[in-house]
Amino acid sequence: MRASRYHLNTLKEAPSDAEVASHQLMTRAGMIRKLAGGIYTYMPLGLKVIRKVEAIVREEMNGAGAVELLMPVVQPAELWKESGRWEQYGAELLRIKDRHDRDFVLQPTSEEVITDIARNEIHSWRQLPVNFYHIQTKFRDERRPRFGLMRGREFTMKDAYSFDRDDEGAQRSYDVMYDAYMRIFKRLGLEFRAVAADTGSIGGDRSHEFQVIADTGEDLLVYDPGSDYAANIELAHAPSLLAERAAPAESLAKTPTPGAAKCQAVADLLGIPLARTVKSLVLATDPEDGPAQIWLLLLRGDHELNEVKAGKLPGLKAGWRFATESEIVEHFGCKPGYLGPIGTAKPVRVVADLTVANMSDLVCGANAEDFHYTGVNWGRDLPEPELVADLRNVVAGDIGPSGQGLAIQRGIEVGHVFFLGTKYSEALNATFLDETGKPALLRMGCYGIGITRIVGAAIEQNHDARGIIWPAAIAPFQVAICPVGWGKSATVRDEAEKLYAALQEQGVDVILDDRDQRPGVMFAEWELIGVPVRVTVGERGLADGVVELQSRRQGENVKVAVGDALAQTLAALAQA
Amino acid sequence: MRASRYHLNTLKEAPSDAEVASHQLMTRAGMIRKLAGGIYTYMPLGLKVIRKVEAIVREEMNGAGAVELLMPVVQPAELWKESGRWEQYGAELLRIKDRHDRDFVLQPTSEEVITDIARNEIHSWRQLPVNFYHIQTKFRDERRPRFGLMRGREFTMKDAYSFDRDDEGAQRSYDVMYDAYMRIFKRLGLEFRAVAADTGSIGGDRSHEFQVIADTGEDLLVYDPGSDYAANIELAHAPSLLAERAAPAESLAKTPTPGAAKCQAVADLLGIPLARTVKSLVLATDPEDGPAQIWLLLLRGDHELNEVKAGKLPGLKAGWRFATESEIVEHFGCKPGYLGPIGTAKPVRVVADLTVANMSDLVCGANAEDFHYTGVNWGRDLPEPELVADLRNVVAGDIGPSGQGLAIQRGIEVGHVFFLGTKYSEALNATFLDETGKPALLRMGCYGIGITRIVGAAIEQNHDARGIIWPAAIAPFQVAICPVGWGKSATVRDEAEKLYAALQEQGVDVILDDRDQRPGVMFAEWELIGVPVRVTVGERGLADGVVELQSRRQGENVKVAVGDALAQTLAALAQA
Known part of the structure; x- marks a missing residue:
């Protein structure tokens, strides 16, 4: 072309x-x-x-x-x-x-x-x-x-x-x-x-x-x-991060946490690791007959809910949504930020993540504004969770099947x-x-x-500040021939045309830039477009018997003898 | 395949x-x-x-x-x-x-x-x-x-x-x-x-x-x-079929034509050629302001209106429709079948086809049920047409640019x-x-x-009673190899496979029917599908050292030596 x-x-x-x-x-x-x-x-x-x-x-x-x-x-x-x-x-x-x-x-x-x-x-x-x-x-x-x-x-x-x-x-x-x-x-x-x-x-x-x-x-x-x-x-x-539940060491305490509506703020305020806190997520389902049902999902403070996993829980498979603020206030007697499984205003269904189910002396909302419970222990301070399930996203370092830490x-x-x-x-x-x-x-x-x-x-996946870097298999053109001085130099035109014909004969999808543009404009354009291999044919180089090859990905210019131009271009393309 | x-x-x-x-x-x-x-x-x-x-x-x-x-x-x-x-x-x-x-x-x-x-x-x-x-x-x-x-x-x-x-x-x-x-x-x-x-x-x-x-x-x-x-x-x-208008030979007469609402019936009744009659077509345009305008288009009885040409007439370019029966009755004082340009109930715009404009002693409707005028002549019995134009479809034999009769x-x-x-x-x-x-x-x-x-x-363009006959360039497959006894005969399979591979190597789009079907079913199917060349490979033929070639278009079976099968198939395909 x-x-x-x-x-x-x-x-x-x-x-x-x-x-x-x-x-x-x-x-x-x-x-x-x-x-x-x-x-x-x-x-x-x-x-x-x-x-x-x-x-x-x-x-x-x-x-x-x-x-x-x-x-x-x-x-x-x-x-x-x-x-x-x-x-x-x-x-x-x-x-x-x-x-x-x-x-x-x-x-x-x-x-x-x-x-x-x-x-x-x-x-x-x-x-x-x-x-x-x-x-x-x-x-x-x-x-x-x-x-x-x-x-x-x-x-x-x-x-x-x-x-x-x-x-x-x-x-x-x-x-x-x-x-x-x-x-x-x-x-x-x-x-x-x-x-x-x-x-x-x-x-x-x-x-x-x-x-x-x-x-x-x-x-x-x-x-x-x-x-x-x-x-x-x-x-x-996402496996449980705690192999088993440790014995309780603390007693339950309703602790003031003014303004600390997020686990990180609670941890900072109380001077404890974030991994000691538990966050409360409130979901709702809408049965065809009867009022909405409210679900409390508990995750460790540093973990994230996996919504796809939530959608696979028994009772949530038919679809779920996050509860509205008024539903939350109605069931917990408290606005979001201080919610927890202990002492809800109305019964809710409690689901604990695998890790949360094995935590002891945990910290969670007290269903009272500006208060959290510390020293919370399953079985002692509240019933065992109704359901224990994998609710969270994997995090880097979770142990994988090989025993190594998973990567993301x-x-x-x-x-x-x-x-x-x-x-x-x-x-x-x-x-x-x-x-x-x-x-x-x-x-x-x-x-x-x-x-x-x-x-x-x-x-x-394949770009830099100058533009696209195409894999050779799907590049719009595989090679761009950039003649410098197309309008002026018959020598340049002849050599460019010769290489163009030779590459076409080899089945290479090559474009010959015969628009007589300034080199800087032409180079910038082909780098933006991302053609894998560029061959520059100029009078100065030809006087020395060379053309210049550039691989878009590697970026460096290589001078090759005119006689080797075809073979070297094909080689550069094979490596692109 | x-x-x-x-x-x-x-x-x-x-x-x-x-x-x-x-x-x-x-x-x-x-x-x-x-x-x-x-x-x-x-x-x-x-x-x-x-x-x-x-x-x-x-x-x-x-x-x-x-x-x-x-x-x-x-x-x-x-x-x-x-x-x-x-x-x-x-x-x-x-x-x-x-x-x-x-x-x-x-x-x-x-x-x-x-x-x-x-x-x-x-x-x-x-x-x-x-x-x-x-x-x-x-x-x-x-x-x-x-x-x-x-x-x-x-x-x-x-x-x-x-x-x-x-x-x-x-x-x-x-x-x-x-x-x-x-x-x-x-x-x-x-x-x-x-x-x-x-x-x-x-x-x-x-x-x-x-x-x-x-x-x-x-x-x-x-x-x-x-x-x-x-x-x-x-x-x-469509040129005028009359170079010039002949002088009137008859006088105007209102002639009973009971039940003859079509030109052919009028011609039959009066014992005159259809080419003496003129038919009336009533069109209407709907100006943005004002009532519908009525147009009377006159064509020779044996000619057909060309609607595209009508749409190019001055006044009809913005769009036209056929007039309704009530519009016709209102303007002509008569129901369709007996309409004509003489003595309309209200003024209408009259357009004559090139041929009609040069007719003399013509026959047309009298705007009275069961009556036609005979001996009608332009200028004498009615004014010259307001507009004369090419209104009709060409018919075979109309003289073309070369002076020969046009074909359709x-x-x-x-x-x-x-x-x-x-x-x-x-x-x-x-x-x-x-x-x-x-x-x-x-x-x-x-x-x-x-x-x-x-x-x-x-x-x-390309079919017969048995099915499609594809031009080779766009046939779904160019050649069908039909082995007879695929399931039973290793010899048949080997020869069919050999020819299949050889044709593929030549770039031929070939299908090998390896479904082990009965020959009649297989042949009928490929004839319906319309593959240009069929090669039948059977044990009986192979015993004589031949396969059978059939061109879908020519239809005859030709026995060719196994050794010539590739060359002959390519030759048949080139002629398909």
Whole structure:
């Protein structure tokens, strides 16, 4: 490609709403242009990267035996009503009406449609297993779209759906996809981690996320440096930090703690470690018949509630919310900040975190403003907790399966594999005739990859102050040839053209910057765009028989003989 | 590809709503599955063809210097209000609201968005010309979607938009696209015709349609066998069939024609040629202030009104409709069937077709039930027509530019190129700084290709009683290897595998039918699917050292020596 025939338009400034590097850099590099909140035009440079990601995903999906089809963006509501998601899915599901006032949705995923296809297409066990996928435009009406392509409303996703005769087969299909995903993210050239994950609203029993490691990621990943254990913090087990409960050493005392409404303030005031305090979190559930039920969750003062774990407690599975201030005052006889399990105004259900259940002489709110209890002991000062459960987020250093301390890093979720079982096949009655001739429910798995999000995540992981640093596999161009003095020097033009032709012949995706720009402007532009290898061809260098090679990632300029330019460029690209 | 790993599912019966061959055959061959009215899932076989069409279109667009980007499916209403199309576009424009109650559309085309991009991206004449295109999902909420992929609601279109400094440049861009389209449709292997066309609602001055020739086409194409003149019948000039008006030979007579409300009945009753009669068509316009205005259009009895031409008459350009029966009775004092220009109850505006204006002694309605006038002559019995214009459709035999009779054939519109001028750049104020540093409006062209419609049109043109006959360039597979006795014979398997590997090595898109099906079932399936070349490998043939080759189009089986199988298959494919 010649730059003069391409559309390049880099910007000095990022838009004011761009909070993260990928959003800023994609806009500045001219890869995307905002059309509306969370809706972007993919400009030529951006689309080129997206297509390279798609091509790798497609090759590996095909290689893993999956079959590509394309399901529509606009899907009839009937199927979504059949699965129940028409009601369950929140405002993110964009519901629309056609000219005849019939209900449709803009698809956020396609479980319903593929299950409908399967129940019509698959009749016999002989047709199984089969894995259908498509790469299609998705729409999720995010309340607050942000971070450019990372959390857009319109985006591109690859979603695959496997169908099997039984759970064993479905597990095999799952493993095949897991392996394919490992290959995909390796080929993309990204540092990533596959972690065990919660199955969320899609449901099912088994699930892994593929996370691109980046400090700006919204997910926290827990991993064991001594084993292959890795999980999303939503799911990662947080062990008790106390092997057993020590005998009480203090007596219960109602202690004034004026103005100390947070555990840290209480610890400071009383001169005790934060790990001696217990915090009270008040949740509510709303049974269909009867008034709201109030739950008191107790965590150590330095720990954080894991809301996903809370949602798995018996009694909270159907959904929960934080209690309102008036509910709290009604049940505890006290405003928030001084709450605790002893002497509540009305009965509440008490759940203690694993660590809290083993604490002795603990400090908690006294259900009286400006007072805390110290020397609190289970069984003596209050009943044993109704329920003891893992309620907290793992913290770095918690002991992992290998016996070593767990580590935590941030990631961006770019892929997700789910074992679905019969969730959708049951709802839509998708059956096949098994070997005995009897109808049986199809066993399903689903497998997503956020194509456009990968582009954002790749930049979050790979950039510096000057711009993007593309992995070679998905760079919009692999090599940029920058001739200095294009307009003036026939020698420069000839050598640049020669190298351009030679690289093209080798199948390299190369751009020749024939716009006759000043070197500084040209270099800054290609560094912003992030092309892995730059070759500078100038009269001065040619007089010495050399051109200059620069790897975007390493940054240093290397002079190479004109005769070696092709081989050296290819070598630099192989290492990029 | 091995058939056992692919998803093939052919059907014996076409769905009851499939009116045309392509809809029937695509469904039977398992290429598409209906999800809702006009909304289809592209099954693996169908998607494969679509992707081949896309690839050819993309290559030629890139080769012609156009730059690919991707504009969103969901577009904000603001831009459509700025262009005026929010109001002008009918119910086919699917208008939706997001969760914040903001207005959006599902794009049917992207003139507004690309013009918005251009006004933000293009600052200087130095950036021109540029031609942006995308291949994207479109949505048009057709009142009555039908014909499968030929008139769907969700479909795939390639739309390109050129931007130039002046009209000369824009014409050059138009010509470049015209030439690219010629190459595209040639490469697709379709019989087609580029015809001059009406610019319709998109507007602009110059336009050509690319039509795939097919008897089932909805468009009528007029062409001159003696020159390169070709036009859509909507636009094709219909000359006067009478060089000049003959002198009157009869006197005016009010003649009883009981029950003869149609020209043919009148001609039969009076024993005169249909070409002596004149029919009356009553149109109405609705001025913003004031009552409806009534127009009487006169055509020879054997001619048909061309509604597009009517819409170009002075006074009718802003829109017209057929008059209601009560309007007709009010203005003519008579019900339809006996209307004419003489003695109307109220004044009406009379427009005569070119031929009618030169007729003498003509026969027309007398504005009295069961009566016609005979011997009617312009200037003597009624005033000269207020307006004389080309109002009719061309009929075969009308004299064309070369002096030969024009011919008519049916076509399916699959591509359209428009010279837009400043229609959108003016509405959206899309300017650039010209060489003198002054802002000037961008000159635009737009260029569409119906990717998915091409697939339907290709089938309408290429099929027989047994199924589809794909042009090799867009066949889902180019060659099908059909082993007879796959399960039993190792010899058959070995030879089939050998040929399969050899063809793959040559880059041929080949499918090996390893499903161990009976030959009749297998042959019928591949003939339905329409693979251009079939190679049958069977034990009996192998015993004689031969395999059988069949070209789907020619149909005859040819025995070729096993050693020549590869070369002969390639040769058959080259001729397919």
